[in-house]
Amino acid sequence: MSQELIALLMFSSLMLMLMTGQRVFGAIGGIAAIAALALWGTGGSNIPFSAAMKVMKWYPMLTLPMFIFMGYVLSESKIADDLYKMFHVWMGPVNGGLAIGTIGLMVLISAMNGLSVAGMAIGATIALPELLKRGYDKRMVTGVIQAGSSLGILVPPSVVLVLYAMIARQPVGQLWLAGVMPGLMMALLFILYIAIRCKIQPQLGPALADDNRDITMSEKLGLLSAGLLPLGIFFAMMFPFIKGWTSLVESSAIGAMTAFMAAVVKRRMNWKVFETSVRQTLAISCMFMWIILAALGFGAVFDGLGAVKAIEHLFTEQLGLDPWTILILMQLSFLLMGTFLDDTAMLVIVAPLYVPLVKILGFDLIWYGVLYTITTQIAYMTPPFGYNLFLMRAMAPPQIGLKDIYASIIPFVGIMVLALALLMIFPQIAMWLPNYVYGK
Template sequence: MSYEMIALVMFGSMLFLLVSGQRVFAAIGFVAMSAALLLYGDGAIELSFNQVFKLFNWYALLTLPMFIYMGYILAESGIAEDLYRMMHICFGRLSGGLAVGTIFVMVIISAMNGLSVAGMAIGATIALPEMLRRGYDKVLISGVVQGGSSLGILIPPSVVMVLYGMIARQPVSKLWFAGLVPGLIMAAMFVIYVIIRARMNPKLAPVVREEERTMPFKEKLSLILSGLITIGIFFFMTGLFVFGITSLVESSAVGAFCATLAAVLKGRFTWRLIRETSIKTLNVSCMFLWLILAALAFGTVFDGLGAGKALENLFLVQFDLDPWTVIVLMMVSFIIMGVFLDDTAMLVIVAPLYIPLVKTLDLGFDNQLIWFGVLYTITCQIAYITPPFGYNLFLMRALAPKEITLVDIYRSIWPFVVMMAITIALLMAFPQIALWLPEHMSVRG
């Protein structure tokens, strides 16, 4: 059997196991170790152990549990809810103001947690009922929550970008800076869209009634200060990092400590809170560790077979495809895989194939893997929210109030898909949108 056929059998076996419902890390790791034993003999049993040592030598890996813990403790302690109530005061006078405030909350929660699920959970359980009660159109606000939650893996600190950085051997700090401007561009487009829709049809997003905005000054001040805690933690944590005072890992520790301190000062730090937060942090962190380990083992065998070179020869020599056509095909494959898999699973599956290929493409600029990481994250989010089987569509339906049907969710998402596609087009036409900031920022770690 040729090496190309072996690589194809490995890839097909892995997809079969995933479609059959097996755990992602187990399917990938099983195929990797089975192929290694069959190809290289008993000595290949050490492959996984070698990958464990490589995994634990990545110092940036320590940021994963820190940022995940920080996001969960802010959400579980109700501090994130305080932030939304503050936005209610600030934007209540604006037509569509609560939807705009929800997008701002999503941006900040994304920056604190780095996972799209956290933003969607807060938006669906806190923001949606409030906006429905005030007469907002359910299709509009469903799209706002789904679109806003998509910023979770793009705006730093992005947990998925940490994973991509470790697999692609790229600095996590550069990936974070690369995702910042595109993430803010997407957020700005979402806000402009909501404001225009509200101006064109005020019935879609009515102004909050005066009696609901009126409250004693002391209560209003207390609410604003509570909401500012979250914003303050974010700017303090990232400010220390950007100005070179703390490294990447140290910055994550500062964020985790400040989030815990905020819960203590608000009188919400309980045994139940720390227990539930710790369990959720451990669950998510272990999931990422197993995924990375499986991806490293799979990539080692795949690289040894020369699968990357075979793919390069297929696209660039036999098919004679333009480099940009290859990039577009990669993006399409992400959208197709998004029907069945989440972003981390997609990454560990395609990384051994796509990352070496992106290195060899002549796109006309440097730092191609940094740029490709941003494209990957945006495309994954499009896959998540694209009907009929987008991963986040069904999660949204499970979390949203019963008034919002699956049909409403399907209808709501298309304007946001278009805006995300526009962002991708801008990044392909002007790569410096993503690359200018990481090229001009110098940070520790």
């Protein structure tokens, strides 16, 4: 049996397993184990053992529970709520101001947690009811929250980029820094769209009524200081890392401890908040560990097969495709898979094939990591079966139907496609900051 046929059989079996509703790590790890035993007999049992040792020896993996704990402490202790109150007071008098403030909220939530689901949950529970109550168009605000939450896996500390770093064997710090400028660029494009649209159609995002603006400057400044606390925690964590004073793991510990102390000082840390944060941290960290273990085993089988070389030969020599055409086809495949898989599942399924292929084609793996994150976010924000669409449907109030959710995302997906195109045309948008910090 040829290498191409074995690779095709493995991928088709994997997709079939996922369609039956199996857990991602079980499907990926099971296919890898069966393929290893079929190809190499009992000697193939060394593959999962080797993958487990790689996970255990990868020191930056310790950042995962630290950042997840930090995000849950800030969310469960309601410190994140202060952010919206700040944006509500400072941005409300402008047409579309609360929607613009919600994008700012999402950027800060991303900097606190690193998971897009967290931004979606906070936006849907805190911002969405307030925006609807103040007369904002339901399709506008639904799109704002979905688009803003997409920044969660791009702005550091992105948990998904940590997983990519593990699988692609790239430095986490450089990947995080590479995500900063594209993430801020997308946030700025979202804000410009909201501002221009609400300027043309003020009824979509009305300014706050005069009787809601009656607040003193001292109260405004108080809310400003409370709202900027999470941003202060983020800088307390990232500044020493960027300056080279601490390692990545040490900075993650600083972030977790600073968030915990902030909750204690504000008298919002109690046993329920602590228990929920620890339980959620343990559950998500274990899930990611199993997924990485399965992905490394799957990748090891592909390395042993030489399937990457075979597929590269098929694309470049037999089909005669140039590297950019192959890269665009790879991104389109993410858009297709995103209709029924989340970003983590897509990464662990295709990374064993795509990451080595990207390297062979001569592209930078740090830059490609940012392309991957943006493309997958576009993928599961698009109908008919986008992952984010159904998350929003589960969290939205009854007056927002699935048709509204589908329609709301169209302009924001267009903006994200524009951002992706700019990043492909001008790679330095992503690479300038890591090159500057690391002196390349």
